[in-house]
Amino acid sequence: MTVSESESDEPGGSGTTSAVPRGSGGVALTDAAREVFAERGYHGASIRDVAKRAGLSLSALYYWHSGKQELLAALLEDGVNDYFRTCESALRTTEADPASRLCALVRATVDYRVRRRVDSTIAAQEFRNLEQPHAQRLVTLRESATRLWQDIIDEGVRDDVFRCAYPRDARRAIQAACNAIAQWYAPDGDVEPGELAERYVSIALRIVDRAPQVHDRRKASAPPRGSTADPAP
Amino acid sequence: MTVSESESDEPGGSGTTSAVPRGSGGVALTDAAREVFAERGYHGASIRDVAKRAGLSLSALYYWHSGKQELLAALLEDGVNDYFRTCESALRTTEADPASRLCALVRATVDYRVRRRVDSTIAAQEFRNLEQPHAQRLVTLRESATRLWQDIIDEGVRDDVFRCAYPRDARRAIQAACNAIAQWYAPDGDVEPGELAERYVSIALRIVDRAPQVHDRRKASAPPRGSTADPAP
Amino acid sequence: MTVSESESDEPGGSGTTSAVPRGSGGVALTDAAREVFAERGYHGASIRDVAKRAGLSLSALYYWHSGKQELLAALLEDGVNDYFRTCESALRTTEADPASRLCALVRATVDYRVRRRVDSTIAAQEFRNLEQPHAQRLVTLRESATRLWQDIIDEGVRDDVFRCAYPRDARRAIQAACNAIAQWYAPDGDVEPGELAERYVSIALRIVDRAPQVHDRRKASAPPRGSTADPAP
């Protein structure tokens, strides 16, 4: 059973139920779980809430899924898979030099964080609540994502196109910045995803201190208004 | 009731109980709560575990605190206060120019994230579980911390010493990078806090693209070995 | 609906499913119920397990039977009927004197306990879980079985061929001894059913202290090796 289908993000008014068509309970339930886990956290969410949000009975949840934990795992796994697909697709259509590849990865990540903002938040907050055997599998995937970033940066450093003394810290900073987007980005805000991606591309290139060259920086629009969600002090 | 006292970070062997001296139950309990909340999350933790970890009875917890929620609030509030003290102290002993001030803020933040790594993690993860009236109070504090960063950056931009088109995104990236330290920093690892701070100062200055000038960058040691904790893909 | 058909005892490998032929769902289901009820007890067994064991869907169970309770009742009723048939057949082909009749009853009972060991165990353990109206019907049958024993013994006592002061206790002891066989008898063990029956005939005759006379005691083989299942201390 895959999940993949939904998260149109803008979860549709959060709370709307509106009669699940017979046979489509599985999707309705993972969608509801996404919302509820995001809102209240894995342990703070009750599967009764999930079922209610999906407009189904508690028992229907157990017909479609094998439990709360599996619901979380399905959500996270589907997200990771989507992320990898996004990254691979971006890297496939890019030139081979480290700078281009780094830009592609940033764009893919920003795109994913914005497009699947809710799943990104869940991944950031609830990953630790995965139990075995799901945890092992996803930890491995997570590590290979990290390696994706690190390899590109290391290569850039080796080729002298990136100039940073501490490539690991550079990688961490870039990833942290991109990941944080999910926490504050408001889809009805004033910056479009594409524009946002370019801004973060620019930030990433600064962090690795790319040696100046003519390259694929595209445009740069005017500074916008405000948005929400302050980071932890 | 403030907490402030403890978090020696390296929480003391995690699980050691060893007889609470009469009258010091309050500290023992907040210390225990810190550990347990960090390990399992607010909703995943039970106050029975907290009391057990503190070596006290469940009833003792209610003697010293008014409940689980207040325990969380005390922890978070104490952390924020410490953070503000750290920042203020750093800014007080610094020159007035934006670059110096930004560097001071980064150093204070890195120092805090490393020194109170556990509280930082709790703040990042469990803030959302604060209920009123605690939530309101702490949100305000959090906002004023954000303003601290933003004002410095905005000033630097106005003075043309920072060159960034999107100061808000710069600020977010810097904060995100610093905050993430708590997630991967290992106190017995290979980089000392002071050294780490300088690396992040460097990263922050790159992000705001500070105009070149003579300044207080200190040293830069050799790149180290590995560390843990990959960010969410 | 009667069941009667199956219980090959040695329930066929316990768990083997192997495609139920169309139309034979009813038997497959009672067979499965027999196994599952025997293994886990009526309340400990779930009809999902029964359906799965039978290789059919849960809904098929409700097509063939009206519910869990009816499944149990069918099993027990079929067993009782078989037992009565066995007893009647044995008594029909026997002389009229109490001793002969008692021996015949013992032989029939031992035969039944060995031949339908599983049903015997279920009858012993799960009878109490019968609800009305099944309970009433089967209690009546059970009473008439008791009367069968008692009448023979009472007659023997009256005729002075049995010498026991407490015929009811004698009857209870004999029945208890015979019934217990189902709990320990191992079909692949070292004593054949026929031989076992003779041993119990001997025990029964001793219990009623039959006055010595020439009679149908047959042979007596050598004492065997061990067996399983200790009675409750």
Added chain:
Amino acid sequence: MTVSESESDEPGGSGTTSAVPRGSGGVALTDAAREVFAERGYHGASIRDVAKRAGLSLSALYYWHSGKQELLAALLEDGVNDYFRTCESALRTTEADPASRLCALVRATVDYRVRRRVDSTIAAQEFRNLEQPHAQRLVTLRESATRLWQDIIDEGVRDDVFRCAYPRDARRAIQAACNAIAQWYAPDGDVEPGELAERYVSIALRIVDRAPQVHDRRKASAPPRGSTADPAP
């Protein structure tokens, strides 16, 4: 935590609640569990019923006991221990010859089955529902009880004081007869425990076909009226 205390048998009207004195919840709960497990079986009984019967809340049950399974184990273990104590005490005050010892064991067993009729029923029916590690421990005890019987009978056969070709079957018959008492004995019935014991002593001696000798048979009252509970046909 031991249980041992209660089972006055005649559980007091079955359902009477009457305010549990503070602090005595543990006993009230095991007593209630005894009743409810006996009435409905382990799987048929709900711990809510147990708590209700004890006049306490469901949570109180978990304060005193660690769960349903532990409740069953405590009941069974306490019963077995009591039974062993009864047997040992009986054997200690008896002459060394097999016949005397067999009589003593029968008397002890009948005494126990009558005195702790409810626990005896539970032991007979619910033993199989014990999970590890309780099961292992109690199986061992059960086996040693069986050995107690078998050793005495074997010795009697060796000394030619018992004349039975199949000592194992003799032992099984005697044990089965004694154990069954718990199923039909009515404490307000017409036969006193002591008298009943003598009847079963007589039955047991017949089963082992003791060589005639002067011995400790005591008295023998007149045959009584009826009682309930027919054995499974």
Added chain:
DNA sequence: CATGAATGAGCGTTCATTCAT
């Protein structure tokens, strides 16, 4: 004949909290 989808009631258990001592 048989199934896939769904339900409501109830299960054993744990929770944060309170109260009498």
Added chain:
DNA sequence: GATGAATGAACGCTCATTCAT
């Protein structure tokens, strides 16, 4: 200051059963 005993609400989950197809 601190505890042992108790509670009501809610938890994740399984149950026997039903219904539309």
